[in-house]
Amino acid sequence: MRRVFILSVILLTAMGTAQAQELSPREIINRIDATERVASSESIAKQIITTSGGKKRSLGIKAYAKDMNDKQLMIYTSPKRVKGDKILMLNDGDDIWFYTPKTDRVRHLASHAKRQKVQGSDFAYEDMSGGKIEEEYTYTLMGEAKAAGRLCYKFELIPTESGPHYSKLILWADKERFLTLKIDYYENGELLKRLDCDDVKLIDGHWYAMKLVMTNLKEGGQTVMETEKIQFDADIDDKVFTTKNLKRR
Amino acid sequence: MCVGAVFTVLMLYSAMQITFDYNYLNMEPVGLTSIKLQDEMEAEFDVTPDFALVTTPSLEEARNITETVKKLKMIGMVTSISEYVPSQEQQQKRVPHIQKIQDRLTNNRTIAPFSENLLEDLYAELYRVEDNVIELAQLAYLGGQDKVDEKCKQLIGDLEDPANVTMISRLIKQLKADQAGTVRNLNQFQGYYEPHLRSTALEMASTEPVTIKDLPPNIIKRFASHDGDNFLLTIYPKEGVWKNIEFLERFTHQMQKIEERVTGIPTIFYILIGIIAKDGRIAAILTLIVVFGLLLWDFKNLKFTIMAMVPLVVGAIWMVGIMQLIGQQLTMLNVIVIPLILGIGIDDGVHLLHRYRVEGAGKIGAVFTSTGKAVMLTSLTTMLAFGSLLFATYRGLGSMGSALFIGVGTCFLTSILILPALLKITEKSIATR
Numbered sequence: 001m002r003r004v005f006i007l008s009v010i011l012l013t014a015m016g017t018a019q020a021q022e023l024s025p026r027e028i029i030n031r032i033d034a035t036e037r038v039a040s041s042e043s044i045a046k047q048i049i050t051t052s053g054g055k056k057r058s059l060g061i062k063a064y065a066k067d068m069n070d071k072q073l074m075i076y077t078s079p080k081r082v083k084g085d086k087i088l089m090l091n092d093g094d095d096i097w098f099y100t101p102k103t104d105r106v107r108h109l110a111s112h113a114k115r116q117k118v119q120g121s122d123f124a125y126e127d128m129s130g131g132k133i134e135e136e137y138t139y140t141l142m143g144e145a146k147a148a149g150r151l152c153y154k155f156e157l158i159p160t161e162s163g164p165h166y167s168k169l170i171l172w173a174d175k176e177r178f179l180t181l182k183i184d185y186y187e188n189g190e191l192l193k194r195l196d197c198d199d200v201k202l203i204d205g206h207w208y209a210m211k212l213v214m215t216n217l218k219e220g221g222q223t224v225m226e227t228e229k230i231q232f233d234a235d236i237d238d239k240v241f242t243t244k245n246l247k248r249r
Numbered sequence: 250m251c252v253g254a255v256f257t258v259l260m261l262y263s264a265m266q267i268t269f270d271y272n273y274l275n276m277e278p279v280g281l282t283s284i285k286l287q288d289e290m291e292a293e294f295d296v297t298p299d300f301a302l303v304t305t306p307s308l309e310e311a312r313n314i315t316e317t318v319k320k321l322k323m324i325g326m327v328t329s330i331s332e333y334v335p336s337q338e339q340q341q342k343r344v345p346h347i348q349k350i351q352d353r354l355t356n357n358r359t360i361a362p363f364s365e366n367l368l369e370d371l372y373a374e375l376y377r378v379e380d381n382v383i384e385l386a387q388l389a390y391l392g393g394q395d396k397v398d399e400k401c402k403q404l405i406g407d408l409e410d411p412a413n414v415t416m417i418s419r420l421i422k423q424l425k426a427d428q429a430g431t432v433r434n435l436n437q438f439q440g441y442y443e444p445h446l447r448s449t450a451l452e453m454a455s456t457e458p459v460t461i462k463d464l465p466p467n468i469i470k471r472f473a474s475h476d477g478d479n480f481l482l483t484i485y486p487k488e489g490v491w492k493n494i495e496f497l498e499r500f501t502h503q504m505q506k507i508e509e510r511v512t513g514i515p516t517i518f519y520i521l522i523g524i525i526a527k528d529g530r531i532a533a534i535l536t537l538i539v540v541f542g543l544l545l546w547d548f549k550n551l552k553f554t555i556m557a558m559v560p561l562v563v564g565a566i567w568m569v570g571i572m573q574l575i576g577q578q579l580t581m582l583n584v585i586v587i588p589l590i591l592g593i594g595i596d597d598g599v600h601l602l603h604r605y606r607v608e609g610a611g612k613i614g615a616v617f618t619s620t621g622k623a624v625m626l627t628s629l630t631t632m633l634a635f636g637s638l639l640f641a642t643y644r645g646l647g648s649m650g651s652a653l654f655i656g657v658g659t660c661f662l663t664s665i666l667i668l669p670a671l672l673k674i675t676e677k678s679i680a681t682r
Contacts (some may be wrong), residue, residue, distance in 0.1 A: 049395030052487075059391065076391070081409055085387055100387045102379040189511060218503075221322070 025141040029133050029152050031178040037068035037132065038206055043230035050221050064236050068132070071241040095168075099246035106243045136160055137169070147172035147182040148198060168191070174200075178208040192218050204232040207219050253663075257563050257651045260570025270578035272491040273518060275413055276645030280414070287489070296325035296485040301513040304474075308461065312336060312481045316509055318484055319640040323500055325487035330472035330480050333464055344456050351454040360443055363435040365428055371422050371435075379405065379417040437511040490515040528576045529584045536588040537562075540595050548602070556671050557598040563667055564594050564660030571655055583652035584646040591651060593631060594660030602666055610676050613669050621665055627663035 023031075047059045060078035065071065072089040076082040086100040098110040133139065137157035143153040152172040161167055168186040173179060183195040193216045197209030212225040239245055260309040274284050291297045303309045312331035318324055320606065327544070335343070386401035386408065388394075405414040425433045461469065461477070472481050484504065490497040501519040504511040568590065572579075604620040605613065638650025 049393045051395045053395035055393075057393055082387065082391055085391065098384065098388065100384055102383050103381055105384070107384055155363070175374065216322070219320075220501075 001131055025139060026134075028141065029139055029172070032173045032180065033132050033134060035207060036180060038065075038232050039068070040064075040066040040230050040234050041234050042234040042236065043227050045225055045227045048224040048225070048226070064234075064240055066236050066238070066241060071238075073241055073245075075242045086155070088241060088243065088246055090241060091173070097246060098242055104247060106246050107226070132172075133157065136164065142170075144170060144175065148196065148200075150177075150181060151175045152181055156221045174207070177207040179209065181209070187218075190218065192216070203230055208232075250667070250674070253667050253670065258586065259565055262570075263573045264298055264532050264566055264569035267573040267580050269494075269522075269584075270580050271497060271522060273581065274491050274561060276580065276582065276643065277646070278642040278644065280412060283381060284563075291489055294643060296487065297489050299490050300487070300532050301484040301486075301511050301516055303484065303504070303508045303511050304479045305482065305508075307480060308480060309336070310506055318482075321570065322502060323487055323496070323503065324484060326485040327482060328472075328485075329396075329482040330464075330468070332406070333472075334459055334461055338456065340458055347456050351451065352454070354447055354451050354454060359438065363432055363439060365432055368428055368431065374423070375421050379415055379576060382415075382417075383408065403594070427440065450452045473592050474527065484513075486515070490518075498651045499520040512555055525581055526582060529587065532588045536591045540591060544595070546605075547599075552675065553606070554603055556675070557595065557602050558666065559671060560663035561595045561600045561660060564663040565591065565656070565661035567663060568652070568656040571659065572652065577651060579647065580645065580648045586649050586653055586656075590660070591655035593653075593657055597661050597664035598668055600624055601664060610679070613672050613676075617665060624661065625670040628657055630660075632657045657679055 041058040041064070043063045043065075045063060047061055049057050049059065052056050058078075059082065060069070062075045062077055064073040065076075068235055070090070070092050072093075074087045076085040082100075088097040088099075089095070095157045098107045098109055099105070102130045137159055139158075142154040143151055151174075153175055155171045155173070157169040157171055159169075166185050166187055167189060170184040170186075172182040176180055177200070179197070180195075181197050181199060181200075185192045185194070187201055193214055196213045197211070198213065199210040200207055201210055202208075203204055207229070208230060210227045210230075214223045214225075216222065274287075277284055287298055289567050303314060305314060308331060311329050315327050315329040315331050343548050382401050382404050386398055386405060389397035402408075404417065435677045461473065469477075473479070474481075485497070488496060490500055497515055497519055501516050504513075504516060509561060524672040537558075539559060541554060544557050545551065548554050548557070565587075601616060601620055601624060608616050632654050635650050635653035638646045639654065641647050641650065
């Protein structure tokens with residue numbers, strides 16, 4: 001009996017392993033997209049940037065996202081100076097608007113702003129927009145490697161015409177959870193910055209990295225985005241993602 | 250001997266913690282005005298006067314390098330002749346717009362006087378400027394752009410202060426207080442200003458291509474060689490390159506990637522550090538080898554040669570360990586004197602051992618009583634001579650003096666503390682045999 005049990009365990013493990021090994025690069029990418037591109041989310045986060053004067057500045061943010069991050073709204077909650085300031089991103093970051101209650105005006109930022117850094121952080125707007133890997137990159141599975149202590153699939157991603165402006169990305173995705181744990185961003189063949197995803201938690205059935213650290217390897221500097229609370233598949237009205245709504249208090 | 254060994258191990262541990270001071274400004278006298286000014290420049294303008302220099306044979310190459318360098322976050326400013334001469338492509342794109350401006354300036358010569366009806370429009374425009382600056386300040390704050398934020402504050406004040414009234418709001422209030430006067434003054438201003446503005450604008454609205462030859466001579470002189478075959482770019486880093494070796498390294502490597510033949514104080518200094526580190530190591534090793542060789546030739550005995558070398562090596566360890574303990578770093582200047590310390594420090598051991606060979610075994614006391622005194626005197630005088638450099642205002646010389654003072658002192662101490670113990674052990678081992 002015990003022999004049968006052991007054999008069954010061995011067989012099942014082998015089958016499971018074989019099944020995992022059977023996943024094609026496309027299937028893996030699709031699983032990653034499925035894990036990361038959630039229908040909607042509502043979160044409270046803290047972003048720590050380094051100012052040009054070398055000071056650390058902590059910004060409190062309440063964020064809403066919908067349609068696989070195609071629509072995003074960030075409302076600054078702290079410090080007092082920026083309380084009520086908002087940034088709206090639509091069309092995968094192609095359109096960005098800024099609102100401050102101090103002027104009660106909505107300002108459309110220039111289109112090249114997408115490639116610019118998000119408010120002094122080392123994240124670019126296009127890093128935060130919710131494009132699908134399948135659509136924005138051609139990819140090659142390089143094998144397996146460890147990142148953040150987890151065994152990962154390692155991919156080389158080359159942006160397509162519609163993709164971001166980087167020349168190449170190397171992405172590590174958790175083999176079990178299909179969640180990105182690390183990305184190296186290259187520009188003109190040179191390693192530009194690195195994203196490390198830490199403090200991974202299972203929330204509302206979604207694996208999510210509560211801490212994102214973007215390190216600018218070329219010029220120094222680091223931005224940390226810490227999510228304090230997040231709710232997935234939240235019911236968010238489309239009206240939230242309108243320029244009209246920006247003025248609403 | 251045991252105490253000496255333990256102390257040596259402790260000093261070795263301390264010596265391994267010593268760091269190199271890459272900041273050449275720390276070599277300069279304290280409170281130097283030029284350095285204070287340099288720090289102020291960095292604080293106020295986000296540029297430092299220690300720049301990289303690149304020459305290119307063509308305007309287009311100057312333009313390409315300028316564009317590439319400007320994108321780097323570490324760069325505060327780039328000055329290049331390409332800033333004064335737009336590319337042919339840019340100029341062609343602008344021609345239709347310039348032509349339009351030219352036509353409007355030529356055809357619309359009559360200017361309507363300013364009236365009270367237009368005042369509300371003026372106020373609205375001023376409020377719009379105010380809002381623009383406020384939004385700019387907010388975006389700058391969110392973006393961590395401290396300098397931009399500070400500049401905006403000069404116009405709009407502290408937005409967090411409820412009692413704050415912006416400069417623009419104060420201006421509008423002033424204009425509203427005497428509307429008739431405002432109109433009168435604006436018309437007077439318009440009367441003076443309009444002809445000058447029109448003629449300047451017409452002059453600027455030329456569709457003729459701009460070339461280097463159109464530039465003023467003082468601009469050309471700044472950026473072009475006499476024969477016009479080479480152009481100079483000056484690249485200013487945003488922060489001081491001397492405070493942080495990593496930044497100096499990054500800046501230098503970045504500049505070298507862009508142009509292999511880059512020069513400038515940061516680049517030269519970085520290369521110099523590398524050369525000094527490499528050559529310093531080679532010089533120290535060669536000194537030890539030569540000293541060893543000479544001693545071997547002199548003593549014709551390996552045991553005595555090693556005994557002479559031991560206090561030197563231990564003395565050098567003690568020297569670096571003590572330097573670390575008293576908070577001194579290695580510098581470009583005190584690293585250079587290490588071979589000198591090795592050459593001087595060996596003397597004590599050599600004199601003592603020669604005297605021992607003359608006196609014979611069992612006469613350690615006599616050796617150190619007589620030759621020991623002489624060695625102490627010579628070491629003290631050498632230490633005092635080099636130690637006088639400690640009082641130099643140029644701190645680089647001070648660091649040299651300090652290293653020499655400590656180095657000669659520790660080599661003397663190891664000669665009188667460790668050498669007798671070594672001789673004793675040698676005598677005992679011979680007696681045992």
